Amino acid sequence: MLSMIRSQMKWLLRGWYLLLICAIYGVPAYADFNVSTLSATDMITNIMTQIPFLMRLVTATAYVMGMYFIFIAIFKLKQYGESRTMMSHEHHIKGPLIFMAIGAMLLYLPTTVQVGMTSFWTEPNPYGYLQQNDQWSQFINACYIIIQFFGVIALIRGLVILSHMGGSGHQQGTLGKGLTHIIGGIFCINIYQFVQVIMVTLGVQT
Numbered sequence: 001m002l003s004m005i006r007s008q009m010k011w012l013l014r015g016w017y018l019l020l021i022c023a024i025y026g027v028p029a030y031a032d033f034n035v036s037t038l039s040a041t042d043m044i045t046n047i048m049t050q051i052p053f054l055m056r057l058v059t060a061t062a063y064v065m066g067m068y069f070i071f072i073a074i075f076k077l078k079q080y081g082e083s084r085t086m087m088s089h090e091h092h093i094k095g096p097l098i099f100m101a102i103g104a105m106l107l108y109l110p111t112t113v114q115v116g117m118t119s120f121w122t123e124p125n126p127y128g129y130l131q132q133n134d135q136w137s138q139f140i141n142a143c144y145i146i147i148q149f150f151g152v153i154a155l156i157r158g159l160v161i162l163s164h165m166g167g168s169g170h171q172q173g174t175l176g177k178g179l180t181h182i183i184g185g186i187f188c189i190n191i192y193q194f195v196q197v198i199m200v201t202l203g204v205q206t
Contacts, residue, residue, distance in 0.1 A: 048142040051149050058149075059109060062156050066106030069163055073099035076166075098166035102159050113155065116186040126190045144191050151188025158182035 076096040105112045117124035126148065158181030164174050187194045 044139065044142045044146070048145050051145050055149060055152065058152055058156065062106045062109045065156070065160065066103045066109075069099045069103030069106065071103075072166075073097070073103060095166040099163060102163040102166070105159055106156065109152075109156070112159075113152070113186070113189060116155070116182065117190050120186060121190060121193055124190050125193060147188050147191045151185040151191070153185070154181050154188060155185030158185060 073096045076099065080093055080096060114124075117126070158178045161174060161178035161181060164171070165178075
């Protein structure tokens with residue numbers, strides 16, 4: 001039963017990825033009938049206008065995966081309780097706890113993002129770039145919003161990778177790979193302050 005549910009979730013995630021890619025690449029093409037007149041700025045702006053809707057889609061997917069992981073955790077806790085009753089040592093408590101933690105973080109994704117950002121910045125300000133109004137700044141702002149969107153996806157992907165540690169026979173380096181996705185996703189979500197830190201470090205900005 002567990003393997004069947006995992007197989008169905010994999011197909012569901014593949015469908016979401018395919019729908020997401022079609023949405024991202026399809027928006028610029030249908031934003032204007034005369035595609036040849038579209039500039040890079042127009043394409044980025046058209047994609048940016050769809051980001052709130054795509055963000056809702058990604059957040060809803062995170063909620064579904066969170067409930068899935070919590071269901072798996074409860075199922076594994078039941079197996080663990082039965083194995084303890086039969087004096088069996090085939091099951092461990094580590095797996096259910098990992099699935100439960102990952103599921104909770106996905107269900108409370110906005111809080112997870114906020115906690116992640118406050119771990120690196122005292123006062124995170126992911127929307128500080130919205131204060132600029134000239135044309136070049138608007139283009140940069142649109143790029144930042146798109147980067148933030150992919151940062152959320154990277155964060156969710158990192159949590160899913162960490163959930164593999166709850167299963168038996170996970171690959172070596174899973175922890176490092178998952179943390180890399182999570183940290184990179186947090187940097188992308190707070191890209192405005194991250195870029196400021198890099199510029200101050202290089203002496204470009206004081």
